[in-house]
Amino acid sequence: MEQTRIEDAGSLRALIEAGDAPGIEEYLKPLHSADIADLLQQLDVEEQIVCLKRLDTQRAAEVLAELDAKSGQALLTLLSDHEVGKILEELPSDDAADLMSSLTPEKTERVEALLPSEDREDIQELLEFGANTAGGLMQVERVSVRDDSTMQEAVDVVRRAAEDVESLQRVYVVNETGRLVGELSILDLVIKSPQARVRDVMQRSTVAVPVDMEQKHVAAMFSKYDEFTLPVVDGQGRLVGRITMDDIIDVIEEEASKDFARLAGTTDQELGETSIFKVSRSRLPWLVTGFVGEGLGAILMSRYEASLATFVVLAFFIPMIIGTAGNIGIQAAVVVVRELALGQINIYRMGRRVLKELQVAFLNGLVLGGILFALVYFWRHDAALGALLWGTLLLVIFVAAFMGSSIPLLLHRWRVDPAIATGPFVTVSNDVIGMAIYLTLATAYLRTH
Amino acid sequence: MEQTRIEDAGSLRALIEAGDAPGIEEYLKPLHSADIADLLQQLDVEEQIVCLKRLDTQRAAEVLAELDAKSGQALLTLLSDHEVGKILEELPSDDAADLMSSLTPEKTERVEALLPSEDREDIQELLEFGANTAGGLMQVERVSVRDDSTMQEAVDVVRRAAEDVESLQRVYVVNETGRLVGELSILDLVIKSPQARVRDVMQRSTVAVPVDMEQKHVAAMFSKYDEFTLPVVDGQGRLVGRITMDDIIDVIEEEASKDFARLAGTTDQELGETSIFKVSRSRLPWLVTGFVGEGLGAILMSRYEASLATFVVLAFFIPMIIGTAGNIGIQAAVVVVRELALGQINIYRMGRRVLKELQVAFLNGLVLGGILFALVYFWRHDAALGALLWGTLLLVIFVAAFMGSSIPLLLHRWRVDPAIATGPFVTVSNDVIGMAIYLTLATAYLRTH
Numbered sequence: 001m002e003q004t005r006i007e008d009a010g011s012l013r014a015l016i017e018a019g020d021a022p023g024i025e026e027y028l029k030p031l032h033s034a035d036i037a038d039l040l041q042q043l044d045v046e047e048q049i050v051c052l053k054r055l056d057t058q059r060a061a062e063v064l065a066e067l068d069a070k071s072g073q074a075l076l077t078l079l080s081d082h083e084v085g086k087i088l089e090e091l092p093s094d095d096a097a098d099l100m101s102s103l104t105p106e107k108t109e110r111v112e113a114l115l116p117s118e119d120r121e122d123i124q125e126l127l128e129f130g131a132n133t134a135g136g137l138m139q140v141e142r143v144s145v146r147d148d149s150t151m152q153e154a155v156d157v158v159r160r161a162a163e164d165v166e167s168l169q170r171v172y173v174v175n176e177t178g179r180l181v182g183e184l185s186i187l188d189l190v191i192k193s194p195q196a197r198v199r200d201v202m203q204r205s206t207v208a209v210p211v212d213m214e215q216k217h218v219a220a221m222f223s224k225y226d227e228f229t230l231p232v233v234d235g236q237g238r239l240v241g242r243i244t245m246d247d248i249i250d251v252i253e254e255e256a257s258k259d260f261a262r263l264a265g266t267t268d269q270e271l272g273e274t275s276i277f278k279v280s281r282s283r284l285p286w287l288v289t290g291f292v293g294e295g296l297g298a299i300l301m302s303r304y305e306a307s308l309a310t311f312v313v314l315a316f317f318i319p320m321i322i323g324t325a326g327n328i329g330i331q332a333a334v335v336v337v338r339e340l341a342l343g344q345i346n347i348y349r350m351g352r353r354v355l356k357e358l359q360v361a362f363l364n365g366l367v368l369g370g371i372l373f374a375l376v377y378f379w380r381h382d383a384a385l386g387a388l389l390w391g392t393l394l395l396v397i398f399v400a401a402f403m404g405s406s407i408p409l410l411l412h413r414w415r416v417d418p419a420i421a422t423g424p425f426v427t428v429s430n431d432v433i434g435m436a437i438y439l440t441l442a443t444a445y446l447r448t449h
Numbered sequence: 450m451e452q453t454r455i456e457d458a459g460s461l462r463a464l465i466e467a468g469d470a471p472g473i474e475e476y477l478k479p480l481h482s483a484d485i486a487d488l489l490q491q492l493d494v495e496e497q498i499v500c501l502k503r504l505d506t507q508r509a510a511e512v513l514a515e516l517d518a519k520s521g522q523a524l525l526t527l528l529s530d531h532e533v534g535k536i537l538e539e540l541p542s543d544d545a546a547d548l549m550s551s552l553t554p555e556k557t558e559r560v561e562a563l564l565p566s567e568d569r570e571d572i573q574e575l576l577e578f579g580a581n582t583a584g585g586l587m588q589v590e591r592v593s594v595r596d597d598s599t600m601q602e603a604v605d606v607v608r609r610a611a612e613d614v615e616s617l618q619r620v621y622v623v624n625e626t627g628r629l630v631g632e633l634s635i636l637d638l639v640i641k642s643p644q645a646r647v648r649d650v651m652q653r654s655t656v657a658v659p660v661d662m663e664q665k666h667v668a669a670m671f672s673k674y675d676e677f678t679l680p681v682v683d684g685q686g687r688l689v690g691r692i693t694m695d696d697i698i699d700v701i702e703e704e705a706s707k708d709f710a711r712l713a714g715t716t717d718q719e720l721g722e723t724s725i726f727k728v729s730r731s732r733l734p735w736l737v738t739g740f741v742g743e744g745l746g747a748i749l750m751s752r753y754e755a756s757l758a759t760f761v762v763l764a765f766f767i768p769m770i771i772g773t774a775g776n777i778g779i780q781a782a783v784v785v786v787r788e789l790a791l792g793q794i795n796i797y798r799m800g801r802r803v804l805k806e807l808q809v810a811f812l813n814g815l816v817l818g819g820i821l822f823a824l825v826y827f828w829r830h831d832a833a834l835g836a837l838l839w840g841t842l843l844l845v846i847f848v849a850a851f852m853g854s855s856i857p858l859l860l861h862r863w864r865v866d867p868a869i870a871t872g873p874f875v876t877v878s879n880d881v882i883g884m885a886i887y888l889t890l891a892t893a894y895l896r897t898h
Contacts (some may be wrong), residue, residue: 334713
C-alpha cells in the first residue's frame, strides 16, 4: 500500500516462467492498477505482455495509462491493432490521445479505423492541441446541462454519464450557445430540491482555463484556486473539456524536473533514459559551452604568464576566487528562479530583489574575505596581499550576485524561461569575469610593490 | 482569472487611502478569495486589516488561509482574540491548526478559550502531529458511515455534514470498531438504490495513509493512485481524518523547493525571506565549506610551487579541469537525486545506475578531451602535453561521475536525504580531487621531460 515499499517482481517472474496463467491472474487480481504498473516496469516487454493478457480490457487499459511513456510505447507495438483499439476505447480521451500519439503513423491509421467514430473524433481533436497546453491536458468527457434545466434533469444526465466520466466532480452549466455560465457540485444534486432550476442553484463565478494556456500556468491556476477539476473553454468562452488535478500533479513534477535538468545543464528527457548516447548528447552542449568558456579563461590567464611565473602564489587562490564566484552566482540564480516559478516575485519590484542579493553578497563577502585574509596572513605572513585578496573577493562576489540575480529576472521579463540562466551562462561568465578582475587587480598591485 | 496576470493593487490602495469603505467592499465582492489574497500580499499590514474588515467572516477566513504564512501571522497579531476565534471557527481544521500554530503561546491560550470545545479539541489533536507528516496535513472533518447502514442513511449523513466538510469526495465506511473497511463515492449516493446496504455497494480495497507517514511519501501516494482525497488511519487502522489533493500540490512544490535550495547550498526558508541577515545565514555554511575546501586546494597547489613556477602553462588549465569535474559531478548528482525523488530508481539496481554514469562520462570525456587536445596543440604546439591533458581529464571526469552518482545513492540507502549531496560535498571534493590528480600527473610528466 505504501509507495516507498517497492514491490519485488521476483515471485511474479517465477509464475511467468512457469507458464502458470491462473497463478498470474490470482496474483494480480487484488492489486491496484498503479501497483501492477510498478511491477511491470521491472519486467521485460515479453513478460509484460504475458501479464497484460491475463487482465480484462478495462484493467489492462488502466495499467497501460499508468506506465511511463517508454514502457507503454514498447508494449503497444507488440499488441495487435484490434487489442490496441479495445484498450483505447476503455480509456478517458486524454489518456487515449497520449497513447495514440506514441504509435507509428501507420498503426495510428489502422487503429483509428477500428474505433467508434465518436471516440475517433475526440482523440483527433485532442491530438491537434500542443502537448504542453491546456488542450493537451484536458479530456473531452464532461457533464454539462443547460441553465434552464431542472435539478432532476441534471441528476438524470449525471446518471447516464456516470459510466463514461471518471472522477466526476462538477456538472458544468452552459447557456443556449454553449458558453460556460456556471457550475453545480455533485453534492448539490444530492442535497438540493429536484424541482429547483439549475440557474438558481448553480454557482456563477466559474474559474475557467483557456484551451491554449501553457501547462505551467494551468498548474498555477489549480494551485491557486484549490479546485480538483477546472473546465476548459475556447476563445468564445464555450465549454470544450475539463482538466483534473491528478494530471496537474504530473505537470508540476514535470516542470520541476525541467528546472532541475536546466540547472544541471541537461534536459529532462534524460530522466529514466537508458541509451548512454542520448544521455551524453543531452549533457554535452552545456559541458562544451562551459569548457570553451573556461578555455577562454586559460587564454586570458596566459596574458599574465610573466606575473604568474614571478608570483606563483597568485595561482593558488584562483580556484577559491572563481569557485566562490560560481557558488554565489548559482545561489542567487537558483533562488530567484524558484521564486519566479512559485510566483513569489512581483515583477514591478525587480530592482529591489537585485538590491537584496547585493546586500546579502556584501555580508557573505565580508565573512569569506575575512577567512581568506586570515589564511593569507597566517600562511604567507603578508597582510597587504591578504587585504588585496579580501577586496578583490568582495568585488568578484558583488559582480557574481548581480549577474546571478539580474539575468533570470531579465530573461523572465523578456519572456524567456529564466531557468536556462541557472546553468551555463551564469557559472561560466562568473568564472571568467571573476578571474579577469582578480588577475588585473592582483598583478597590478604586485608589480607596483 | 488567469494566474499569470498579476492584479495591480493600485486602485484598491486608492480606495483605502480615500477611506471609501463601501467602495472597497464593492471592489472585493466579485473576486475569488485567492485573488483577494494576491492583492493583499501587495499591501502593508494596516491596509490589509482595512480590507479584511470589509469582508464577512467566512470570506475573511478563506483569504487568511490563502495568504502565505508570514503575512497571515502579521495580520493575526493585529486582530482581536474574538476576531481570530471567529475566523478559526469558519476554517477547516487543518487550516485552523496551521493558523493557530503561528500565534504566540499567550494568544493561543486566549483564543482557544473562545472556541467551541469540539473545534478546540480538533485543533489541539492536529497540532500534536509533526508538521511534515500525514497527521500535520490532514483535516479531521470527514464523512463516515457504518458498513451496516443503508444508502438512504448515508445520504442523510451527507446532507447534514455538507455544510462543514469542504470538497466532499468520498464517504468512508467503518465497522463497529471504527476501522476503515471501504468507501462510497458521492456519485454512488446519486445513482445507487437508497435501500441498498452500504457494505454491498462500497468499494472494498481502500488505499489509506498511515497518520505518521512523511509528507513526501504521502505526496507520492497521491501521485501514484490519482485520488483527490485519501483517508488517514492510525496504527490500528481506525479512520482519523482525510487529506485532500490541493494540500498535496503545496507539498510537492515545497519538496521541490527544498531540493532546489539544497542544490544551491541554502535552505527553502529563505524563499520570500526579507531579512538579509537570515538569507546570509542560510547561505553561508555551504559557502564557507566550499571556501575552506578550495583553500585546502590552494595549500595543495602550493606544494607544486616549484613546478608551477617553471611550467606556468600548468596553471592555465586548472580552471578547465576543476570546472569540468564540478559540472560532470553536479550533472550526475542532480539527475540521480531527481530520479530518486520521482521514484524512478530501483534501489536493487544501484550498481547499474552508477555504471551508466561512468559510460556517459567516458563518452563526454572523449569529446571534451579532444577539444582540450586541439586547444593545446594549436595554441602551445605541444602534442605530448595535449595527450597528457586528455588522459588526465578523462580520469578526473571518471572520478567526478563516480562520486556524483554514487554519493546520492549511498545517502539514499542510508536513509539520509540524497539532495544534500548535490550541494557542497560533491562539488568541492571533485574540485580538490580533480586538482590533485591533475597536478600529480602533469608535474610528474613535465619533470621527466
